[in-house]
Amino acid sequence: MAKGIEMKILVGYKRVVDYNVRIQVKPDGTGVVTDGVKLSANPFDDIALEEALRLREKGVAEEVVVVGIGPADLTAHLRNGLAMGANRAIHVVTSDIVQPLTAARVLLKLIEKELPGLVIMGKQAIDDDANQTGQMLAALWDRPQATFASKIEIADGKVTVTREVDAGLEVLQADLPAVITTDLRLNEPRFIKLPDIMKAKSKPIDTIELASLSVDAHDQLKTTHYTAPGKRSKGVMVKDASELVSVLKQKGLL
Amino acid sequence: MSKILVIAEHLNGKLNPSTARAVSAATAIKAETIDVLVLSDKVDAIAKEAAKIQGISRVFTVERAENAHPLASMLAPQIAKAAANYSHVFVPSTTFGKDVAPRAAALLGVAQISDVMSAEGSHTFKRPIYAGNAIITVEADPSQTVVATIRTASWPTAADNANSAPIEALDLDVALPTHTRFVELKQGKSDRPDLQSASRVVSGGRGVGSKENFEIIYKFADKIGAAVGASRAAVDAGYVPNELQVGQTGKIIAPELYIAIGISGAIQHLTGIKDAGTIVAINKDAEAPIFEVADIGLVGDLFKLIPELEQAIG
Incomplete structure (x- = not known):
């Protein structure tokens, strides 16, 4: 690990409803409309992959492996990760939507086989907004975690991470291997170029049935109902600064 | 139980x-x-x-x-x-x-x-x-x-x-790991109210234009005793530090009064303010999405309007 050259980085790479899609709750409250909507990589996972690629380009790591958990058609999504630059992909196949604890247990199984020096994941997926899987994985693996990363530096088997926290920027140092989750300002992911899409076709994707991993995958949480959020109604327009101030004073807000 | x-x-x-x-x-x-x-x-x-x-x-x-x-x-x-x-x-x-x-x-x-x-x-x-x-x-x-x-x-x-x-x-008797070490916390020094718990918040966005221009937001906030926030665009552009970000990936807040200045109102920002009591939007673009959720809207140039507001408040 000290030399770094043998280090492998595992990247969690989830597919979600594209962030530009306006989410509609189904009228019967059984879910949100996902038929025919555009799916994309979770934006925080693209940042995770970009960071892993940069660490490889710096010579800190040798191999970048993207991991996805999902149905058979997840292959196309994983190909995007390969086109972005990952060396290979692992597809854990399941038709179920997995909850964070299950995802963490699955990732731990892969880690036991792959022995990565670092795991980088998005801090949250923009569908369930759970913000849990990286932390849970670090706990189960009994390794350090550094969430909400905006800067990552690796030297001598240790990683120094700057974290965006409510109070400001926290810096911590951890021994490798470790789990890092990414925040928005860590980097700007690269765009996929056409030749890379061609190249990605020959990169390997390992396929593993989730059921074959013997993890406890049962859902502890049941979602019973979906509703649309309450909407704020459109307010009034005022014509100038003095009218605004008098309205606020009337309301007792100033 | x-x-x-x-x-x-x-x-x-x-x-x-x-x-x-x-x-x-x-x-x-x-x-x-x-x-x-x-x-x-x-x-x-x-x-x-x-x-x-x-x-x-x-x-x-x-x-x-x-x-x-x-x-x-x-x-x-x-x-x-x-x-x-x-x-x-x-x-x-x-x-x-x-x-x-x-x-x-x-x-x-x-x-x-x-x-x-x-x-x-x-x-x-x-x-x-x-x-x-x-x-x-x-x-x-x-x-x-x-x-x-x-x-x-x-x-x-x-x-x-x-x-x-x-x-x-409580004596928990738990063995703790040594693999993670705190290095430092870089914290902005501020005498202003805490963004997460303040009853009034004034936020600036990309429309403020620069780090230097953001002084006008700080000054106005101080005038009314408000905490200062910002949109992601303003943080990304380096106008203000990350801890001021309000929105889905920043702070989710519920002040009695939220004044959004030069903020267009991306959905990720609105997520952070929808529990506010009264939302005021000041923006030069009358079509900005922030006006869809604002209780009170004022269209105009913030650099002209803020001094006028300060004067009207007295």
Whole structure:
């Protein structure tokens, strides 16, 4: 690990409803409309992959492996990760939507086989907004975690991470291997170029049935109902600064 | 009957108001006991503050040198051990709680519920998904410990002068790892009200134009005693530090008055302010989406309007 050259980085790479899609709750409250909507990589996972690629380009790591958990058609999504630059992909196949604890247990199984020096994941997926899987994985693996990363530096088997926290920027140092989750300002992911899409076709994707991993995958949480959020109604327009101030004073807000 | 353990958030020896909001969520469930756990290297002052929160039964403290900084890998094993006597563990859904609660849940082998907005019962909760564009009702398994983070903007601050709960030291006897070390916290120095708990917030966006121009926002905020916030665009552009970001990936806040200046109103920003009492938008673009959610809108040049506002306030 000290030399770094043998280090492998595992990247969690989830597919979600594209962030530009306006989410509609189904009228019967059984879910949100996902038929025919555009799916994309979770934006925080693209940042995770970009960071892993940069660490490889710096010579800190040798191999970048993207991991996805999902149905058979997840292959196309994983190909995007390969086109972005990952060396290979692992597809854990399941038709179920997995909850964070299950995802963490699955990732731990892969880690036991792959022995990565670092795991980088998005801090949250923009569908369930759970913000849990990286932390849970670090706990189960009994390794350090550094969430909400905006800067990552690796030297001598240790990683120094700057974290965006409510109070400001926290810096911590951890021994490798470790789990890092990414925040928005860590980097700007690269765009996929056409030749890379061609190249990605020959990169390997390992396929593993989730059921074959013997993890406890049962859902502890049941979602019973979906509703649309309450909407704020459109307010009034005022014509100038003095009218605004008098309205606020009337309301007792100033 | 439920027994709830609320994990205290604190910084520099002071209790964070997010703790009293998590207590509010706990009181919404008819609980037999609500206890607060303070993990720190110096617990006394924090525990005394916590003991005053209305509705709590006891404050437990664990004073260890390893608890000097909120490192999840240190705190989570202690929380998991302390959780043995409880049906629920609540943690504020701040960067502190989001970091530590899932780690504690995984050590307990249980799922975690993120961003609880309301409690429909002891094991049924509502929480937002898709940046708040859908709200789900989640049922937790009653045979498991419920570990949840509490969406602070959805809950009032429990009164903090109405109680004198007993304080007891707890010996958890947990071995802690040495693999993670705190280096430093870079914290902006400010005498302004705290963004997360302020009753008034003035935020600036890309329309402010530069770090230098942001002075006009600070000055106006000081004039009305408000905290200062910013949109992601303003933080990305380097006008202000990250801790001022309001929105889905920044702070989710619920002030009585929110004034958005030069902020167009991306959905991710609106997610952070939709619990505000009154939203005022000032923007030169009359078509900006922020006007769709604002209670009061004013179209115009912020550099002309802010001095006029200051004058009108007197």
